[in-house]
Amino acid sequence: MGTVQTVKIVITGPFSAGKTEFIQTVSEIDVVSTERKISSESERIKERTTVAMDFGRITVDDDLVLYLFGTPGQKRFDFMWEILSEGMLGFVVLIDSVRPETFREARMILDTFRAYAPTPYVVAANKQDMDDAWAVDDLRIALRIDPQIKLLPCVATDRESVRNILLELLYSILEELDAQEV
Amino acid sequence: MALKGNLRDFGITQLLNLVNLARKTGMLSIEAPTQEAKLSFKEGQLVYASLGSQDEHLAQVLFKAGKLTQEQTRTILARAGKTSDKRLGMMLIEVGYVTQDDILMSVGKHTQDIMFQVFSWSDGNFRFEPNMLPPEDRIAVPIKLENIIMEGTRRLKELEQLQDELPNLDMALRFTDRPGTNLRNINLGVEEWRVVSFINPRNTIRQIAQANSMSDFQIRRIVYGMLQAGLVELVRPEGMEKVPVTRPGTRAVTPSPAQSRRPPPVKRSVVERLIKRIKRL
Numbered sequence: 001m002g003t004v005q006t007v008k009i010v011i012t013g014p015f016s017a018g019k020t021e022f023i024q025t026v027s028e029i030d031v032v033s034t035e036r037k038i039s040s041e042s043e044r045i046k047e048r049t050t051v052a053m054d055f056g057r058i059t060v061d062d063d064l065v066l067y068l069f070g071t072p073g074q075k076r077f078d079f080m081w082e083i084l085s086e087g088m089l090g091f092v093v094l095i096d097s098v099r100p101e102t103f104r105e106a107r108m109i110l111d112t113f114r115a116y117a118p119t120p121y122v123v124a125a126n127k128q129d130m131d132d133a134w135a136v137d138d139l140r141i142a143l144r145i146d147p148q149i150k151l152l153p154c155v156a157t158d159r160e161s162v163r164n165i166l167l168e169l170l171y172s173i174l175e176e177l178d179a180q181e182v
Numbered sequence: 183m184a185l186k187g188n189l190r191d192f193g194i195t196q197l198l199n200l201v202n203l204a205r206k207t208g209m210l211s212i213e214a215p216t217q218e219a220k221l222s223f224k225e226g227q228l229v230y231a232s233l234g235s236q237d238e239h240l241a242q243v244l245f246k247a248g249k250l251t252q253e254q255t256r257t258i259l260a261r262a263g264k265t266s267d268k269r270l271g272m273m274l275i276e277v278g279y280v281t282q283d284d285i286l287m288s289v290g291k292h293t294q295d296i297m298f299q300v301f302s303w304s305d306g307n308f309r310f311e312p313n314m315l316p317p318e319d320r321i322a323v324p325i326k327l328e329n330i331i332m333e334g335t336r337r338l339k340e341l342e343q344l345q346d347e348l349p350n351l352d353m354a355l356r357f358t359d360r361p362g363t364n365l366r367n368i369n370l371g372v373e374e375w376r377v378v379s380f381i382n383p384r385n386t387i388r389q390i391a392q393a394n395s396m397s398d399f400q401i402r403r404i405v406y407g408m409l410q411a412g413l414v415e416l417v418r419p420e421g422m423e424k425v426p427v428t429r430p431g432t433r434a435v436t437p438s439p440a441q442s443r444r445p446p447p448v449k450r451s452v453v454e455r456l457i458k459r460i461k462r463l
């Protein structure tokens with residue numbers, strides 16, 4: 001029996017941006033998460049919060065599996081980011097379009113991951129189905145995202161939306177591979 | 183789509199930058215704990231501002247600017263207090279009290295003064311209503327937001343905030359490609375022009391500061407202002423060891439090495455298989 005190749009895409013973003021939902025929407029296994037006692041006021045936004053990584057899986061075929069890793073949103077788990085970024089194909093930065101108070105943190109996460117691994121990435125403006133969501137064009141300016149970087153509308157609970165985000169990332173990876181071959 | 187939030191999370195400088203770059207038309211209402219402001223924009227330019235419940239009459243604006251005497255102002259308010267600003271302006275020009283330039287400059291300054299007061303607000307709910315225009319009877323004087331942002335930023339004093347916004351001085355800068363952006367109509371101070379002359383993707387911000395004998399705080403303040411005004415953008419530094427500073431006649435600045443790109447750790451065929459699989463989700 002041959003070895004199964006595993007590849008990794010990291011889903012990152014601020015606390016409560018929708019990383020768990022994003023992975024859960026497309027993963028064939030339930031996302032690994034662990035309940036813990038909520039200790040800070042800000043974490044009461046969520047019913048439960050994760051301390052382990054979010055982890056999802058998509059089996060491609062008999063010898064290829066894609067793992068989706070979600071970074072912990074809380075600042076005290078920053079050390080996990082460097083570990084997760086090793087060997088990843090690319091990453092998705094999820095933005096909470098409804099909470100401008102998280103934009104600064106999103107920008108910091110984006111800069112951090114770009115520094116760890118200059119692999120392709122896309123930015124997904126999540127919760128675009130909500131009335132209070134900032135428009136994608138406004139988010140690009142607000143977060144100072146380069147025009148060449150894909151910034152895509154996203155609803156993390158919608159399978160088609162999540163599929164679109166992953167596809168766009170994969171297309172970017174292909175473009176990068178083609179550029180390296182030239 | 184709503185553009186709303188609180189200044190605690192998204193500051194006034196960032197808001198103005200967004201309005202400017204997106205060339206928005208509409209009204210921005212800000213409710214601070216003790217005051218309220220309404221700012222009108224047309225295609226990314228500030229055209230009108232009011233503070234609190236009072237909406238100052240043209241006569242009062244002209245008096246404050248020194249274009250009318252107290253006596254003239256009293257008379258006008260008594261006789262034409264309900265006349266629209268536009269109509270009153272024409273009447274004052276006709277009788278020779280003021281010129282059109284006087285009116286435009288005074289109203290423009292009044293608008294800017296309100297804007298600079300709002301700049302100091304760090305807390306307050308804001309909401310942008312697209313396409314809402316200023317009151318019909320008021321005189322709208324377009325003011326470029328880049329200048330407002332630069333001046334407002336010059337007044338910005340908190341070192342902590344600058345460090346937060348621009349933590350990494352080992353990034354480089356380049357001019358943005360926005361159509362219509364040029365440096366001629368932008369008012370920059372001497373120190374800012376000195377920085378402009380060094381802007382090049384091969385020079386990091388730290389190197390520019392060293393070349394100009396500027397402190398971290400000084401260079402952060404200048405670069406932050408330019409970033410917020412959309413004149414420049416941050417980039418990874420290019421080039422390797424022997425790249426000189428662009429401005430002739432100055433001492434060479436040793437560049438820091440640029441970060442090299444790594445190819446994704448995967449073959450093309452694997453990515454194609456992934457794409458095929460994801461499409462089937």
